[in-house]
């Protein structure tokens with residue numbers, strides 16, 4: 001139990017022999033509870049369900065990467081890394097984005113290694129958003145964005161990614177931009193929908209932000225998971241966007257190491273200078289041996305990242321085939337390692353209840369998509385993560401094919 005200035009939290013202070021309630025101020029995040037990812041993963045574990053809810057692989061990272069971590073630990077890289085990240089890793093990142101996106105970023109001033117994409121996004125918001133500022137996000141929205149905005153006094157303004165194709169509506173976005181709009185946070189490829197923005201989307205975003213002071217935070221953690229020959233449209237490819245953007249990616253997603261919580265971001269020098277002012281007090285520096293190991297691995301095997309698309313496309317196709325003959329209707333999946341499935345043929349239950357019953361009674365964990373929208377808009381869709389070995393996906397497929405009606 002945590003202790004706060006000599007008072008044990010939970011026990012309360014004593015006054016005239018009576019317990020007084022602790023002076024806990026009103027919550028800054030009154031609507032926030034435990035994330036659905038934790039709730040569903042816990043439920044899956046409790047009921048021995050196959051956990052296709054939370055987004056993480058059930059297979060190992062490349063052995064060579066782990067070997068390099070051991071090497072650097074043994075070699076003594078166990079103290080603080082440089083605040084911006086190990087130079088060798090920043091060099092490897094610069095090389096990668098130049099090769100992939102034709103974008104040149106300065107290793108010294110324009111690249112920072114972070115403790116996960118979550119921290120990069122939080123820090124970007126903390127660095128730029130002031131009380132009263134508006135930040136446009138697209139709903140369904142990844143769960144960390146809105147709390148980051150609100151903790152920093154900003155107001156989230158929701159643009160809609162409309163079911164069923166989850167495309168942005170640029171006329172709506174134009175109407176949402178005001179003099180108070182400080183930032184727009186985008187996410188492509190998109191969690192949870194699997195939708196991928198195209199060149200026209202990036203052109204529209206560029207047009208709308210041109211001549212404004214709006215900063216774009218581009219959450220591109222699934223940059224290497226884009227399928228069927230489609231190209232990932234990074235903000236880094238588009239000079240008119242690049243100049244106002246903080247591009248964020250995550251080693252966790254690319255190298256099957258979500259547990260290492262290590263990511264990076266890139267931005268033009270002036271933006272990055274402000275980002276780092278916050279970064280050095282939010283986290284200061286990120287674990288050192290992992291950074292050095294990633295730098296080695298990126299140098300040795302640059303194609304690992306680009307081979308991720310065929311690797312995951314095979315998994316997507318395998319999982320979709322497994323669901324042939326089930327009562328689920330699969331939505332298109334252009335990117336990410338998430339597959340959306342509509343279940344109207346199986347149940348009229350709200351998606352949260354359906355996902356719970358699927359986990360408890362049928363042994364497969366999933367995420368209800370309504371939790372990603374501010375109003376809990378429910379289209380009776382659940383999200384499955386297919387970043388799993390074939391045996392796991394086949395076992396889940398078998399269980400999902402057996403699901404008949406689920407009623408209250």
Ligand SMILES: Cc1ncc(COP(=O)(O)O)c(C=O)c1O
Nearest residue numbers: 055116117118142191250252263
């Ligand atoms: C869209 C999106 N952004 C950010 C993250 C977080 O990445 P990290 O684990 O590197 O903090 C995730 C993880 O699921 C995600 O899906």
